Amino acid sequence: MTNVLFIDGIANVRLIDNVVRADLVQLTPSNNGDEKFQASTTGTLSMSLAGLVRTHEQLGQVLEKLVEQGILKKGETPAAKS
16 A cells, blocks of 8 residues: 655754654644744655665756756746645
């Protein structure tokens, strides 16, 4: 069985005993009625240093392809769609 998590980002990245750990974060509207969002941890991603390097390379390749296809512009962060 595969677990699928939608996350808005990662936080609190740390290295412990050669294992990289990062909290998986989801953003939800704050309760006080303003337009700010509240980050909540929904899980933890743990991987080896070698796994982190491979993942970085793979994500870099994905970003390069998105730039080539005109979906992203280099150095630009796309706005979230509601």
